[in-house]
Amino acid sequence: MKITKLVIRNLSGHFESDGEFWEERLVRPIDIYPEYANEKHENWSLQKNNKVSTSSIFVEIHTDENIYGTAGPIDSLQADVIEKSLSKILIDKDPLAIELLWDQMHRISVHGRQGITMMAISAIDCALWDLKGKFYKTPVYKILGGPTRKEVPAYASMLGFNVTDMGLVRERSQQFKEQGFTAQKWFFRYGPMSGHEGLKKNIEMVKTLRESLGEDYEIMLDCWQSMDYKYIIRLAKNIEEYRPYWLEETVMNDRVEIYKKIKDKISIPLSGAEHDYTRWGMLRFIEKKALDFLQPDIYWAGGLSEVLKISNLATTYDLITIPHGHSSNASLHFSLSQVPIHTPYQEFLIKWNKVHQHFLKTPEIPKKGVFSITELNGLGMEIDSDKIEKEEKLEIK
Numbered sequence: 278m279k280i281t282k283l284v285i286r287n288l289s290g291h292f293e294s295d296g297e298f299w300e301e302r303l304v305r306p307i308d309i310y311p312e313y314a315n316e317k318h319e320n321w322s323l324q325k326n327n328k329v330s331t332s333s334i335f336v337e338i339h340t341d342e343n344i345y346g347t348a349g350p351i352d353s354l355q356a357d358v359i360e361k362s363l364s365k366i367l368i369d370k371d372p373l374a375i376e377l378l379w380d381q382m383h384r385i386s387v388h389g390r391q392g393i394t395m396m397a398i399s400a401i402d403c404a405l406w407d408l409k410g411k412f413y414k415t416p417v418y419k420i421l422g423g424p425t426r427k428e429v430p431a432y433a434s435m436l437g438f439n440v441t442d443m444g445l446v447r448e449r450s451q452q453f454k455e456q457g458f459t460a461q462k463w464f465f466r467y468g469p470m471s472g473h474e475g476l477k478k479n480i481e482m483v484k485t486l487r488e489s490l491g492e493d494y495e496i497m498l499d500c501w502q503s504m505d506y507k508y509i510i511r512l513a514k515n516i517e518e519y520r521p522y523w524l525e526e527t528v529m530n531d532r533v534e535i536y537k538k539i540k541d542k543i544s545i546p547l548s549g550a551e552h553d554y555t556r557w558g559m560l561r562f563i564e565k566k567a568l569d570f571l572q573p574d575i576y577w578a579g580g581l582s583e584v585l586k587i588s589n590l591a592t593t594y595d596l597i598t599i600p601h602g603h604s605s606n607a608s609l610h611f612s613l614s615q616v617p618i619h620t621p622y623q624e625f626l627i628k629w630n631k632v633h634q635h636f637l638k639t640p641e642i643p644k645k646g647v648f649s650i651t652e653l654n655g656l657g658m659e660i661d662s663d664k665i666e667k668e669e670k671l672e673i674k
Contacts, residue, residue: 278344278412280367282674284337285356286349288636288660289667291330297321298329298628300439303464304503306529314470318437331632335660338404340372346408347658348400348607350633351576356671358397362386364673367401373412375405379582391554395579402580403607403656410655417656421585421614427650429612429623431643432460432497434602437628440466440482447489453627457646460495460522460622461486469508476508480515487519499525502552506535513543523548523570530558536567548572551601555579556586563594572624574601581607585614592619602626605634605641606656609648623648636664 299318308314323330334356335349351359366381379402386394410417418424433453439445440463453461463486467475486496498521504512509527525548528535540547548570550562555578562568571591575584588598588611598615600608602624612623625643626633634640638661639653651657 278340278342278372279369280338280372281341281369282339282672283359283364283367284339284345285360285671285673286335286337286660287332287353287356287669287671288335288665289330289332290635290664291328291666292631292635293327294324294329295327298324299437300445301437301441301466303436303440303499303501304466304468305501306503308468308503309470311470331635333633333636335636335658336400336404338367338372338401338408340408342412344408344411346372346404346406346411346655347660348402348404348407348576348656349658350636351396351400354393355397355400358394359401360671360673362394363397363401368674372405372408375402375409375582378402378405379580383579391558395554396577399574399576399578399580399583402582403576403604404658406581406607406610407655407658414654416651416653417581417610418613421610424613424650425615426613426617428647429609430459430621430647431625432462432495432622433458433646434462434624434626434629436462436464436499436626438463440464441478443481443485446482446485450486450489454490454494457644458625459646460497461490462497462499462525462624464499464501465503468503469505476512476515479512483516483519483521495522496520497522497525497548500527502526502529504528506538509539510542513539513545517544521545525549525572526551533561533565533567536562537565540567540569546570548599551577553578555583556590559587559590563590563596569596571596571598572601573598574603575607575611576603577601581611584611588615588619592616597621599624602630603633605630605648606637606639606658609641609651610656612648613650636660 302318333350339345523546546569551572591598638659639657
């Protein structure tokens with residue numbers, strides 16, 4: 278079997294939303310500059326009345342045996358890398374030789390093995406795994422060694438929800454607790470440049486969550502790389518009584534020494550490395566003992582192949598790996614193949630998964646707070662043609 282072509286599909290459609298879909302954004306590293314601090318959510322303009330426009334780019338890898346694998350969504354920059362660089366490695370190659378193809382794509386990318394290039398490699402890797410599962414007519418987790426459980430607990434990731442109105446925070450947190458989620462992650466809106474008032478509002482949100490959700494409930498908190506050492510120490514001191522499960526991405530990822538310094542100073546566990554890449558990137562955090570939880574994104578850090586290596590490395594240090602929730606489908610097959618004590622949860626981004634899975638026939642959505650084992654071949658990435666209102670297609674041979 279050989280790869281005959283790659284197809285990049287740019288799909289457009291819409292879904293309905295009662296009320297404003299993107300209510301609020303999180304704090305960002307660039308918010309230290311006033312001209313950026315008050316910007317709205319990047320996608321707020323996509324909604325007109327109750328109609329939310331959405332578009333997604335998927336990549337398909339086709340073979341001479343009429344079997345193909347799908348991955349996505351990706352963005353146009355990643356698609357460009359696939360078209361102009363990675364496709365040269367893939368055409369006429371054996372699609373089942375995933376390790377070989379990964380290594381060759383990695384080695385040819387001499388001017389960047391992180392960022393956009395690694396995201397493009399990640400998408401190709403996931404598409405190859407989807408193809409491999411279809412070839413063997415089995416779910417991917419069975420190829421990876423079989424399931425370790427029949428259900429995976431999901432934590433509700435509340436990105437895009439209002440975090441400044443405490444009445445809404447209380448209402449939404451209780452709503453998703455009632456849906457069966459046993460853990461929730463919320464996102465701070467204010468960073469160091471928001472001063473004492475912003476700090477007080479961040480603390481108030483955490484206090485509200487604990488009071489709303491009760492003592493026996495896990496609360497994760499995401500800083501999205503937007504704080505600094507002094508601010509985090511002060512924030513942690515004021516919220517440690519509310520017992521967060523973790524503080525996530527406290528500072529930018531290249532500040533590994535600062536992560537270590539923070540970890541040594543506070544009692545709240547640290548998570549991170551969502552915006553880092555490959556086992557070599559994660560090794561920096563592991564060797565410095567800078568994190569308690571690793572959160573590589575399967576669609577960013579190097580694909581399913583690489584996140585499996587990262588997880589294996591992490592277990593030798595008894596660390597927990599819970600991938601960032603870009604793709605519920607790929608993440609579920611990873612989670613099902615892992616020992617539960619090392620991957621106790623899977624992230625489910627409530628709003629982003631509605632966007633990312635909009636065009637899929639079989640989106641993976643937790644019921645009563647858990648993902649159930651799947652018997653779909655591959656990664657379950659078939660596109661639902663009924664959802665497509667417009668399509669642009671590029672074939673690369």
